[in-house]
Amino acid sequence: MMVELANRVLSLTPSSTLAITAKAKALKQQGVDVIGLGAGEPDFNTPEHILEAAAKSMNEGYTKYTPSGGLPALKQAIINKFVADQGLSYQTNEIMVATGAKHALYTLFQVIVNNGDEVIIPIPYWVSYPEQVKLAGGIPVYVEGAEQNHFKITPEQLAKAITKRTKAVIINSPSNPTGVLYTEDELKQLGEVCLKANILIISDEIYEKLVYDGSKHTSIAQLSPELKEQTIIINGVSKSHSMTGWRIGYAAGNKKIIEAMTNLASHSTSNPTTTAQYAAIAAYNGPQAPVEEMRQAFEDRLTIIYDKLIAIPGFTCVKPQGAFYLYPNVKAAATMTGYDTVDEFATALLDEAKVAVIPGSGFGTPDNIRLSYATSLDQLEKAVSRIRDFVEERSQD
Numbered sequence: 527m528m529v530e531l532a533n534r535v536l537s538l539t540p541s542s543t544l545a546i547t548a549k550a551k552a553l554k555q556q557g558v559d560v561i562g563l564g565a566g567e568p569d570f571n572t573p574e575h576i577l578e579a580a581a582k583s584m585n586e587g588y589t590k591y592t593p594s595g596g597l598p599a600l601k602q603a604i605i606n607k608f609v610a611d612q613g614l615s616y617q618t619n620e621i622m623v624a625t626g627a628k629h630a631l632y633t634l635f636q637v638i639v640n641n642g643d644e645v646i647i648p649i650p651y652w653v654s655y656p657e658q659v660k661l662a663g664g665i666p667v668y669v670e671g672a673e674q675n676h677f678k679i680t681p682e683q684l685a686k687a688i689t690k691r692t693k694a695v696i697i698n699s700p701s702n703p704t705g706v707l708y709t710e711d712e713l714k715q716l717g718e719v720c721l722k723a724n725i726l727i728i729s730d731e732i733y734e735k736l737v738y739d740g741s742k743h744t745s746i747a748q749l750s751p752e753l754k755e756q757t758i759i760i761n762g763v764s765k766s767h768s769m770t771g772w773r774i775g776y777a778a779g780n781k782k783i784i785e786a787m788t789n790l791a792s793h794s795t796s797n798p799t800t801t802a803q804y805a806a807i808a809a810y811n812g813p814q815a816p817v818e819e820m821r822q823a824f825e826d827r828l829t830i831i832y833d834k835l836i837a838i839p840g841f842t843c844v845k846p847q848g849a850f851y852l853y854p855n856v857k858a859a860a861t862m863t864g865y866d867t868v869d870e871f872a873t874a875l876l877d878e879a880k881v882a883v884i885p886g887s888g889f890g891t892p893d894n895i896r897l898s899y900a901t902s903l904d905q906l907e908k909a910v911s912r913i914r915d916f917v918e919e920r921s922q923d
């Protein structure tokens with residue numbers, strides 16, 4: 527039987543991150559020694575006390591449905607975290623727990639975007655934003671953060687992109703793929719534009735805990751009560767507590783939006799997996815030392831690898847202050863080695879240097895590649911020297 531697919535999925539593009547990762551995996555299975563720098567998840571185990579709390583909840587019989595927007599105890603743990611980390615005060619009806627931050631974002635777009643509404647997405651962007659906006663009937667409006675401005679958009683650019691149909695703007699700080707962090711002052715200026723135009727701010731803070739070099743993460747919602755009211759914060763335990771597979775994320779903000787999201791989830795997921803919610807309670811209520819240990823390990827790797835990366839001929843790189851990605855501009859290296867595009871250069875890195883990186887075209891900037899340092903230092907050093915050898919050998923031809 528031939529089934530016609532619904533129009534809404536016809537233009538869906540599969541995640542570019544997954545395509546190269548799949549190819550790298552296939553090569554590995556054939557016995558090829560490929561180093562994968564595509565990972566979007568920490569390479570650490572979920573901390574032991576979290577595993578124990580999850581097992582305990584199962585053994586005690588907590589394996590049934592929960593309220594759609596999350597267990598009251600988890601919402602309370604999230605509320606306490608907001609107070610402790612960011613001085614933000616939310617009520618229970620301003621929090622919705624979802625099946626990962628990705629699902630929180632998906633649900634948010636479903637409840638705020640009407641057909642033809644516009645959502646402003648800074649370039650480079652996380653691959654799921656445009657697809658999720660389109661799935662909700664919305665139109666992504668792209669604003670390019672110039673590389674010279676560390677990939678950050680300016681208030682002037684934002685103001686220019688706003689129309690009568692603009693519903694929201696996404697701010698992702700620290701950013702995937704660039705690792706760049708907006709300063710308090712920059713956020714204040716962007717916030718003023720949003721308040722003036724009365725558009726919602728979607729602040730994706732999933733990498734909040736992963737900041738380096740003494741940098742401080744600021745949420746735009748912390749800057750004034752008006753900005754808090756105008757902002758939906760998205761966060762979760764995936765990156766902070768190395769819990770990507772548990773699928774727990776959340777949204778915090780305006781109670782009318784949160785209520786609509788909760789109602790929608792009640793007809794799709796019912797609730798995030800109960801055991802994972804108990805694990806997330808332990809993540810927030812338990813010791814935070816493992817979070818700092820993982821952050822420090824990432825920082826140590828960044829410090830070593832960044833200098834080696836920018837020493838490769840034809841590579842330049844804005845120094846990231848957060849997340850676990852490097853996002854070098856490699857256009858010059860691609861040209862030097864005889865490739866017209868960075869996409870082709872990235873394919874050659876996999877096929878010949880045996881290093882898997884993600885081409886920047888999937889994030890909206892075709893001259894860059896994304897390298898994840900969520901892998902051991904040993905592997906990272908090996909990968910960077912393979913890339914360097916490849917570029918040097920090819921440039922001499």
Ligand SMILES: Cc1ncc(COP(=O)(O)O)c(C=O)c1O
Binds near residue numbers: 625698701762764774
């Ligand atoms: C910027 C950004 N937002 C959200 C997510 C989703 O995280 P999760 O659904 O695992 O909570 C990711 C994951 O890669 C991300 O990079």
